[in-house]
Amino acid sequence: MNLVTADEMRRMDRATIESFGIPGRVLMENAGRGATAFFLEAVFRDHPGAVGIAAGPGNNGGDGFVMARYLHQKGIRTTVFLLSSRDRIKGDAAANLKLLDTMDVPVVELADETSFQSRQLLMRHQHTWIDAILGTGLSSDVRGYFVTIIDFINRQARPVFAVDIASGLDSDTGRVCGTCIQAAATATFGFAKVGHLCYPGRALTGRLKIIDIGIPRHLAAAVGSRQHLITPxxxxxxxxxxxxxxxxxxxxxxxxxxxxxxxxxxxxxxxxxxxxxxxxxxxxxxxxxxxxxxxxxxxxxxxxxxxxxxxxxxxxxxxxxxxxxxxxxxxxxxxxxxxxxxxxxxxxxxxxxxxxxxxxxxxxxxxxxxxxxxxxxxxxxxxxxxxxxxxxxxxxxxxxxxxxxxxxxxxxxxxxxxxxxxxxxxxxxxxxxxxxxxxxxxxxxxxxxxxxxxxxxxxxxxxxxxxxxxxxxxxxxxxxxxxxxxxxxxxxxxxxxxxxxxxxxxxxxxxxxxxxxxxxxxxxxxxxxxxxxxxxxx
Missing domain, CATH: 3.40.1190.20 (Ribokinase)
Known part of the structure; x- marks a missing residue:
């Protein structure tokens, strides 16, 4: 089974969108839908209650917005904690954020430490968390405000479900970039990442499932992967x-x-x-x-x-x-x-x-x-x-x-x-x-x-x-x-x-x-x- 680096995954995504013609928004939809199904099976079934989604400003946050929509449609009390101001959200992520507004899904902006401090009581009342903060692109240490959020979520001792990869984990090495979410389960997209399998990443990933988001096999093969998981x-x-x-x-x-x-x-x-x-x-x-x-x-x-x-x-x-x-x-x-x-x-x-x-x-x-x-x-x-x-x-x-x-x-x-x-x-x-x-x-x-x-x-x-x-x-x-x-x-x-x-x-x-x-x-x-x-x- 192939294990990919962040760069290999980006190239596969880009080829799927630009060469094959599947829009990025469709890939995001497939990712969010598949991740929701796994979240319900792996985490929510044993820990029902209010779901908090910590969403960053990039596409990882966009995947979280899609999950919020699906959870809301199932009648699950879901709150999105947006770790940015709305005007910073662009592209497919912005389109999915706008859909949440039309459905009256609560979106709480936590653009800085001050707003975070004012909303801690609400955040402490979440029964489970979905980590859609940073994604696979991280290679340097987590800094500033995101450190505060990650450490806060870990201290709540609530089950955390990671979207693609636990925030703070280097997807190419499994190294912790300063601080990292401790996930109970992770839904990753297209292929498992190297960091899911190499320690300490393996211990921070929890239960892992690969979600097929529609990347054509021939495009994945064209990019290639030089890392593999040994399988029976x-x-x-x-x-x-x-x-x-x-x-x-x-x-x-x-x-x-x-x-x-x-x-x-x-x-x-x-x-x-x-x-x-x-x-x-x-x-x-x-x-x-x-x-x-x-x-x-x-x-x-x-x-x-x-x-x-x-x-x-x-x-x-x-x-x-x-x-x-x-x-x-x-x-x-x-x-x-x-x-x-x-x-x-x-x-x-x-x-x-x-x-x-x-x-x-x-x-x-x-x-x-x-x-x-x-x-x-x-x-x-x-x-x-x-x-x-x-x-x-x-x-x-x-x-x-x-x-x-x-x-x-x-x-x-x-x-x-x-x-x-x-x-x-x-x-x-x-x-x-x-x-x-x-x-x-x-x-x-x-x-x-x-x-x-x-x-x-x-x-x-x-x-x-x-x-x-x-x-x-x-x-x-x-x-x-x-x-x-x-x-x-x-x-x-x-x-x-x-x-x-x-x-x-x-x-x-x-x-x-x-x-x-x-x-x-x-x-x-x-x-x-x-x-x-x-x-x-x-």
């Missing part, structure tokens, strides 16, 4: 199917380089996840002194002793042995628990440059190449990197805070620069490809903030590559399945406290659910349900 319907067609006569030689052999003193668990988790993902064979290359330990920790995987440093870490002298081990393998995964020794780093760099196999690199592997990320440009084969924000900071040279403010932008820039597939982990994990396309994941939960989860994801993605999937689809599928397995653990056990090993053991159930389940996304988050529907959003 796409993934299930990418997962390799096994024939009745398949054997372990058909399903691939994976080589893993992992582990160091005190971090043998990382190696074992990576191997276990690869096996649960369906890899036919897994060989785990480890420092010689750790081999006896790993042999007792892994059952299905094989282990191989490799040259080590005096401190017990993989040594650069293991290079020749690793090259030989690649024979007959389909993928090389490395990084979990490798440690930070310089000799290990040189080994990792040489393998990136020389490996004929696709690579999946995580954890210490990422930290070891952070001082020389240019080595990625010299790789022979596709690479999947799976950093968390801290590791991404070390790789890119940007602060963690900057990365979190624009996860898609940073992931895309790095993936394009070094021509890699980059999995930026965290809430709403982002997968960026070398072509600039970005995929956002919706599965997973806060219980995944625990040791070993990243090692499991590394093994899962590598296990899928080993079975024949290309790097990009394997990364997308692995991230989705990993989060889905964790969601099932949170439901079965508890929201927090389940283990990485338990998530790994649940992977086959998650894969079966993906393959046999429906194509629509419905998932609980706290006490709300996010839902995506309508043809335009698929």
């Amino acid at each position: 319907g796409v993934l299930k067609n990418q997962i390799p199917r096994r024939s009745a006569t398949a054997h372990k030689g058909h399903t691939g052999h994976l080589l893993i380089l992992a582990g160091s003193p005190g971090k043998t668990g990382a190696a074992a988790l990576t191997a276990a996840a690869a096996m649960r993902a369906g890899a036919g064979l897994v060989t785990l290359g480890v420092p010689t002194s750790l081999n006896p330990v790993l042999e007792t920790m892994v059952t299905e995987a094989m282990t191989v002793e490799l040259p080590e440093t005096a401190e017990g870490y993989l040594d650069e002298s293991a290079h020749g042995s690793v090259i030989s081990l690649m024979e007959g393998k389909r993928c090389l995964a490395m990084g979990p628990g490798l440690g930070s020794q310089a000799s290990t780093g040189r080994l990792v760099g040489r393998l990136i440059e020389e490996s004929p196999l696709p690579l999946v690199i995580d954890a210490d592997g990422l930290n070891l190449i952070a001082a020389q990320p240019s080595v990625l440009s010299r790789r022979r084969s596709p690479i999947v990197l799976t950093p968390h924000p801290g590791e991404m900071s070390r790789l890119s040279g940007h602060s963690t805070a900057d990365i979190q403010d624009d996860r898609i932008g940073h992931a895309r820039a790095f993936a394009e620069k070094y021509q890699v597939h980059l999995v930026l982990k965290g809430a709403a994990t982002v997968i960026a490809g070398p072509d600039g396309d970005v995929f956002v994941n919706a599965t997973g939960n806060p219980g995944m903030a625990a040791g070993g989860m990243g090692d499991g994801l590394t093994g899962l993605i590598a296990g899928l590559v080993t079975q024949g999937m290309e790097a990009g689809p394997a990364a997308q599928t692995g991230v989705y399945l990993h989060g889905l397995a964790a969601d099932r653990m949170a439901q079965k056990k508890a929201p927090v406290g389940y283990l990485a090993t338990e998530v790994i053991d649940t992977l086959p159930e998650a894969m079966d659910e993906l393959l046999t389940g429906g194509d629509h996304l419905f998932w609980p988050e706290r006490d709300r349900l996010f839902c995506y529907s309508d043809a335009a959003g698929k």
Whole structure:
């Protein structure tokens, strides 16, 4: 499912009006009518009473005026609080405001702080609020009077329904622009916006529905979108199917380089996840002194002793042995628990440059190449990197805070620069490809903030590559399945406290659910349900 930026949405609207000939007022009418239906279902049904509509001076306010008309026609007591003087309202919004006057819908002008102060008592008597203040065009911090209004509405602790996007939310990043409406539900138009899915925007959006307002598919396709929500319907067609006569030689052999003193668990988790993902064979290359330990920790995987440093870490002298081990393998995964020794780093760099196999690199592997990320440009084969924000900071040279403010932008820039597939982990994990396309994941939960989860994801993605999937689809599928397995653990056990090993053991159930389940996304988050529907959003 496509996710659009504010600019992409503006271009689609403009093409629909100017090239296709559907008037902007018709689009506004469709938006307001569809939003009203969703408001009645998602908010008003459980919270009947007086409805206050906070309307700004732009088209977002115009959508609110249309909603006011439909609500008034249904006999619902509705008051529009116009956060502007009437003479500032132009175009289609002005036409819809004029219709309210002919229907005697109350419109209260709150053009400044003084008028707001005089009307606070009336505003406090609203049972629900519709936020039609700012819309999707916001990119800088909310200022002045609008800050006062947004904070006032949030303090009322009444359900708020957002029109298109919660006011104060950056629709391109999910960043809060100073202050933001906390919505219980949002009706968005044409397509979901990036900011609806990226935190903190996802937590401020509430229940989300996409309203089809009549944008022709061919015009939307012509504008295009480089951001996508990972959906089950796409993934299930990418997962390799096994024939009745398949054997372990058909399903691939994976080589893993992992582990160091005190971090043998990382190696074992990576191997276990690869096996649960369906890899036919897994060989785990480890420092010689750790081999006896790993042999007792892994059952299905094989282990191989490799040259080590005096401190017990993989040594650069293991290079020749690793090259030989690649024979007959389909993928090389490395990084979990490798440690930070310089000799290990040189080994990792040489393998990136020389490996004929696709690579999946995580954890210490990422930290070891952070001082020389240019080595990625010299790789022979596709690479999947799976950093968390801290590791991404070390790789890119940007602060963690900057990365979190624009996860898609940073992931895309790095993936394009070094021509890699980059999995930026965290809430709403982002997968960026070398072509600039970005995929956002919706599965997973806060219980995944625990040791070993990243090692499991590394093994899962590598296990899928080993079975024949290309790097990009394997990364997308692995991230989705990993989060889905964790969601099932949170439901079965508890929201927090389940283990990485338990998530790994649940992977086959998650894969079966993906393959046999429906194509629509419905998932609980706290006490709300996010839902995506309508043809335009698929």
